[in-house]
Amino acid sequence: xxxxxxxxxxxxxxxxxxxxxxxxxxxxxxxxxxxxxxxxxxxxxxxxxxxxxxxxxxxxxxxxxxxxxxxxxxxxxxxxxxxxxxxxxxxxxxxxxxxxxxxxxxxxxxxxxxxxxxxxxxxxxxxxxxxxxxxxxxxxxxxxxxxxxxxxxxxxxxxxxxxxxxxxxxxxxxxxxxxxxxxxxxxxxxxxxxxxxxxxxxxxxxxxxxxxxxxxxxxxxxxxxxxxxxxxxxxxxxxxxxxxxxxxxxxxxxxxxxxxxxx
DNA sequence: AATATTGTTCAGCA
DNA sequence: GTGCTGAACAATAT
Numbered sequence: 001x002x003x004x005x006x007x008x009x010x011x012x013x014x015x016x017x018x019x020x021x022x023x024x025x026x027x028x029x030x031x032x033x034x035x036x037x038x039x040x041x042x043x044x045x046x047x048x049x050x051x052x053x054x055x056x057x058x059x060x061x062x063x064x065x066x067x068x069x070x071x072x073x074x075x076x077x078x079x080x081x082x083x084x085x086x087x088x089x090x091x092x093x094x095x096x097x098x099x100x101x102x103x104x105x106x107x108x109x110x111x112x113x114x115x116x117x118x119x120x121x122x123x124x125x126x127x128x129x130x131x132x133x134x135x136x137x138x139x140x141x142x143x144x145x146x147x148x149x150x151x152x153x154x155x156x157x158x159x160x161x162x163x164x165x166x167x168x169x170x171x172x173x174x175x176x177x178x179x180x181x182x183x184x185x186x187x188x189x190x191x192x193x194x195x196x197x198x199x200x201x202x203x204x205x206x207x208x209x210x211x212x213x214x215x216x217x218x219x220x221x222x223x224x225x226x227x228x229x230x231x232x233x234x235x236x237x238x239x240x241x242x243x244x245x246x247x248x249x250x251x252x253x254x255x256x257x258x259x260x261x262x263x
Numbered sequence: 264a265a266t267a268t269t270g271t272t273c274a275g276c277a
Numbered sequence: 278g279t280g281c282t283g284a285a286c287a288a289t290a291t
Contacts, residue, residue, distance in 0.1 A: 003269065032287090059270075077269050078289080093288085113287045114270060130271095155280050164271080173269055251282060253267080 002075035004137060004169030005212035007061055010073075010081050011054045012217055014063065014106070017083040019051050021100040030095040033110065036118045045069060045119060046098065057127050057135050058168025069119040072126065076114025082107040136169040136205055146202045153190035159250040160190050161205075170205070172252045173228055177208045179256060180227040185263040186247055186254045231255045 002010070026046035028039040049065040056062065061081075063071040073081070082094070085104050094107035096117055108117060120126045133149065134140040149167060153160050160166055161175040170178070179186050181204040184197070193201070215222050222229050225238050232255065235244040242259030 006269085074270080076271080076287095079270095111288060112268085112270090116271090153279090159280080162270095171269055250280090251284095252270095 002059055002077075002079060003171035003174045004056075004059060004135075005174070005209050005216060006080075007056050007059050007075070007169075008137060008213050009216035010061055010075070011056050013083070014051070014054050014061070014081055017104070018063075018081075018098070018100070018106045019053065021102055021104070022050050023047060023098050024101045025099040027097045027099065028095075029097065030113065032113055033095040033108065033115055033117050035116045036120070042117070042119060046071070055123075056137075057123070058132050058164060059171070060126075060130075062123055069121055070123060072116075072118040072120055073108060074116040074118075076110055076112055076116070078112040079108065079110035079115035082109050131165050133163070133165055133167040136167050137209060141167060143199060143202050146205075147195070147198055150190050150193070150198055155190060156186065156249055157184060157188045157190050157193070157201075158186035158252075158254055162250070162252070169209070172254070173231065174208060174212070176231060176255050177212075177226055177228050178204045179254075179261060181208060181225075183260050183262075185261045186249045186256055188263050227255065227257070 023046050026043040028034060028043055031039045034042050045067065049067045051063045051065055053064045054061065055064065059074060061073040065071060083104060083106050093109050093111040095110050095115065096108040098106045108115065134145060150160065158175050158179060161170045161178060162172065178201065182201050184201065211223065214220070227238060227244065229238070230236065230244065233244060233246045237244060237257040237260060240257065240259050242257045244255050245258050247254045247256060
């Protein structure tokens with residue numbers, strides 16, 4: 001479930017389980033998830049390495065190794081890291097497994113096979129190459145930056161929020177929640193938004209990301225005021241008597257309350 | 264059985 | 278260059 005809050009949660013998960021342990025073996029179960037290099041080179045490099053720290057940028061998770069290359073994980077639509085010891089706890093969809101010398105293992109799990117593992121030499125260059133916008137959880141993404149980014153936009157707000165080249169981290173579900181919290185229609189044109197509306201939107205991005213992350217990290221349910229709790233057609237709006245409707249924006253399915261969220 | 268799905272990337276067209 | 282659509286990628290769940 002990897003949008004930025006999930007990726008940050010995964011970062012915390014990996015930090016608390018998989019750092020500072022020597023990798024005895026890097027097992028590749030599906031070659032398809034390895035990009036940039038061969039499965040053989042990938043395994044060979046990681047054997048004997050140790051993950052020293054983790055960081056993220058947008059939906060990408062970086063595991064910094066003791067060697068001259070770092071591991072990048074991208075989870076696609078259904079990926080997740082799973083730390084375990086006993087084989088019977090192993091997930092069905094592990095595509096790669098890092099075996100640590102203490103007997104524990106970290107699996108790169110991804111049912112849909114849309115996830116990617118990559119070895120890179122330079123994180124900055126990697127980000128530049130992907131042409132990612134500022135990470136929405138970083139200091140770089142301040143309110144003025146957000147206003148500037150939206151300044152030249154003319155399309156629909158939901159599409160802009162999800163555009164990784166504009167700002168990195170918001171996916172389909174988060175964008176629905178942000179727009180619901182701001183009580184804004186997904187198809188609202190960005191150039192029709194005034195400064196107050198944009199500033200409010202910025203605050204909601206921050207709130208949704210922080211709330212989401214807090215719930216994931218502490219295994220809590222989302223607040224009842226969130227549309228993500230009942231994100232399906234015909235569900236009750238958390239705030240009014242309306243029902244949730246489905247809409248297609250930029251080829252993705254969005255859910256919103258037509259009564260609360262106006263154009 | 265048909266359809267939908269949390270992401271990315273590319274092609275085509277206005 | 279921007280914006281929008283559709284497709285491909287692949288597997289699973291309903």
